[in-house]
Amino acid sequence: MSTASRPIPAENLSRQYQEIRSEIAEAIEAVLASGKYTLGPAVAAFEAEFASAVGVRHCVGMSSGTAALHLALEAMGVGSGNEVITQANTYVATAFAISYLGATPVFVDVEPEHGNLDVDKLEALIGPRTRAIIPVHIHGYPVDMDPLMEVAERHNLRVLEDASHAAGAVYRGRKAGSLGHAAAISFYPAKVLGAYGDGGAVVTDDDELDHKLRVLRYMGQEVKHEHQIIGHQERLDPVQAAVLRVKLRHLEIWIEARRRIAGEYTRRLAGLPLRTPVESSHARHVYYMYTIHTSQRDALAEHLSGLGIETQRIYATPVPMQACYRHLGYRETDIPVASRLARELLCLPMFPELTDAEVDSVVDGVRGFFTKGGG
Numbered sequence: 001m002s003t004a005s006r007p008i009p010a011e012n013l014s015r016q017y018q019e020i021r022s023e024i025a026e027a028i029e030a031v032l033a034s035g036k037y038t039l040g041p042a043v044a045a046f047e048a049e050f051a052s053a054v055g056v057r058h059c060v061g062m063s064s065g066t067a068a069l070h071l072a073l074e075a076m077g078v079g080s081g082n083e084v085i086t087q088a089n090t091y092v093a094t095a096f097a098i099s100y101l102g103a104t105p106v107f108v109d110v111e112p113e114h115g116n117l118d119v120d121k122l123e124a125l126i127g128p129r130t131r132a133i134i135p136v137h138i139h140g141y142p143v144d145m146d147p148l149m150e151v152a153e154r155h156n157l158r159v160l161e162d163a164s165h166a167a168g169a170v171y172r173g174r175k176a177g178s179l180g181h182a183a184a185i186s187f188y189p190a191k192v193l194g195a196y197g198d199g200g201a202v203v204t205d206d207d208e209l210d211h212k213l214r215v216l217r218y219m220g221q222e223v224k225h226e227h228q229i230i231g232h233q234e235r236l237d238p239v240q241a242a243v244l245r246v247k248l249r250h251l252e253i254w255i256e257a258r259r260r261i262a263g264e265y266t267r268r269l270a271g272l273p274l275r276t277p278v279e280s281s282h283a284r285h286v287y288y289m290y291t292i293h294t295s296q297r298d299a300l301a302e303h304l305s306g307l308g309i310e311t312q313r314i315y316a317t318p319v320p321m322q323a324c325y326r327h328l329g330y331r332e333t334d335i336p337v338a339s340r341l342a343r344e345l346l347c348l349p350m351f352p353e354l355t356d357a358e359v360d361s362v363v364d365g366v367r368g369f370f371t372k373g374g375g
Contacts, residue, residue: 006308007308007309007310008308008309008310008349008354008358008362009310009349009351010310010311010312010347010348010349010350011190011312011349011350011351012351012353013189013190013194013351015351015353016254016351016352016353017196019353020246020247020250023246024196024243024246027242027245027246028239028242028243030242031238031239031241031242032239036238037238037239038235038237038238039235039238040238042238042239042241042242042245043061043235043236043238043241045241045245046059046061046236046241046242046244046245046248047059047060047061047201047241049248050201050203050244050248051203053175053248053251054175054176054177054178054183054203055174055175055177055178056177056204056205057205057207057210058203058204058205058206058207058209058210059201059202060201060202060204060210060213060214060217061200061201061217061236061241062199062201062202062234062235062236063198063199063200063217063233063235063236063237064186064188064198064199064200065093065164065185065186065187065188065199065200066093066097066186067200067217067232067234068184068185068186068200068201068202069094069097069134069160069162069184070096070097070100070101070232070234071202071213071216071217071232071234072097072160072182072202072209072213073097073098073101073103073132073160074101074216075182075202075209075212075213075216076131076158076160076182076209077131077158078098078101078103078131078132078158079101079103080102080103081102081103081129082101082102082103082104082129082130082131082132083103083105083106083127083129083130084098084103084104084106084131084133084134085105085106085107085108085122085126085132085133085134086098086105086106086107086108086117086133086134086135086136086162087109087110087116087117087118087134087135087136087138087338088107088108088109088318088319088330088335088338088339089110089115089138089315089318089319089338089341089342090136090138090162090315090319092319092322094134094136094162094319095107095319095325097134097184098134103131104129104328105319105320105325105328106125106130107318107319107320107328107334107335108121108122108335109121109334109336109337109338110138110335110337110338110341111337112337112340112341113278114277114278115138115139115291115338115341115345116135116136116137116141116142116143116144117135117136117143117148118337119144119147119148119151122148122151123151123155126151126155126157130155130157131157131158132157132158132159132160133148133151133152133157133158133159133160134159134160134161134162135148135159135161135180136161136162136164136165137161137163137165137166137169137176138165139165139277139285139287139288139291140165140166140169140192140285140286140287140288140289141166141277141283141285141286142166142169142170142171142176142179142283143161143171144171145161145171145179145180146172149179149180152180158181158182159180159181159182160180160181160182160183160184161176161177161179161180161183161184162183162184163176163177163184163185164184164185164186164188164191164200165192165286165288165289166192166286166288167185167191167192167193167251167286168192168193168251168252168255168286169283169284169285169286170283170284171282172282172283178203178205181204181206181209182204182206182209183202183203183204184200184201184202185200185202185203186199186200187199187200187201187240187244191288192251192254192255192258192286192288193247193248193251195240195243195244196239196240196243197237197240198240199236199237199241199244200236201236215228215229215231216229216231216232216234217232217234217235218231218232218233218234218235219231219232253352254352255286255287257352257353258287258350259284259286259287261290261350261352261354261359262277262287262290264359264363265290265348265359265362265363268363268367269292269363269366272366272367272370273294273296273370274292274293274294274366274370275292275293275294275344276292277290277291277292287350288350289314289347289350290347290348290349290350291345291346291347291348292345292346292348293341293344293345293346294344294346295343296369297313297343297344297345297346298313299369300346300366301346303368303369304365304366304369307361307365309349309361309362309365310349311346311347311348311349312346312347313345313346314345314347315342315345316342316343316345317342318332318335318338318339318342320334320335321339348362348366349362
């Protein structure tokens with residue numbers, strides 16, 4: 001069957017569901033039968049299992065990745081008048097979490113090889129109002145965290161990893177999420193570890209931070225109806241926790257499938273006038289997205305669409321260039337690498353259940369575009 005008669009999606013969640021539907025049904029039924037529909041044993045069990053998988057002592061389930069970022073910063077003491085440094089090419093929620101607290105996001109450019117925060121440019125942006133740094137493990141590849149933590153320690157800054165793309169990624173033998181003072185995770189359905197709705201978590205080894213987060217996520221109370229501080233209603237739903245417990249058992253298999261597909265793309269697209277992802281020996285990429293970079297991005301995307309191959313152009317406008325942050329006065333010359341990558345980045349189809357035939361079609365489509373001289 002031709003590619004055009006069977007479209008290849010950029011992502012597909014239903015195939016994975018079909019593989020594990022009986023496990024999912026059993027897990028959800030157990031929650032419904034328990035009568036515990038907020039917090040409860042399903043959430044506690046997932047928190048313990050995910051903390052163990054990351055290699056930290058604590059996991060606090062949240063209603064979304066955005067809530068995880070927001071409450072983690074609040075628990076770290078970020079507030080009005082503070083500045084928090086983060087990278088320019090991320091989902092806007094990373095910056096919104098800073099703004100929700102009355103703090104100001106300060107945007108740093110990225111390094112060209114991986115599109116992660118450029119640690120060499122970090123120290124020049126630290127000032128008297130800087131309180132924290134949010135490195136983002138973009139597309140599933142970890143930031144170079146050791147030198148970043150050295151900078152943070154010199155300036156007494158807190159580090160909150162945004163590991164929303166990077167469940168299962170590894171940096172120098174340690175899991176993403178265990179590298180800073182805390183990490184925020186998104187379980188948005190399309191993520192490497194995704195729920196069947198919104199969900200998130202904060203993971204940390206810091207006992208005090210863990211306690212603050214548990215109070216903050218449930219209306220500022222330790223004891224029910226005794227509200228110590230102004231809190232939030234941001235608990236992870238137990239049905240989603242049950243789903244995530246099932247999926248966590250399969251995570252390593254799915255990551256290896258992503259890595260195998262990525263390896264095929266990289267090997268078979270070699271020699272074309274585009275750049276494929278680079279993986280260093282000290283890190284494991286989990287390929288939340290498989291990203292290529294080409295100056296002919298839009299024409300290539302149109303060509304592939306004509307073949308029935310879906311692609312994605314995520315974060316095509318760097319966050320400081322969005323209208324909501326125009327008042328901060330950033331120009332593309334302030335973030336030249338992030339600006340260039342945003343114009344060149346294209347995400348090819350990537351999910352663990354992609355078939356070999358679909359990978360063949362994607363590769364043939366990309367190679368065909370360049371063989372014909374850019375369409």
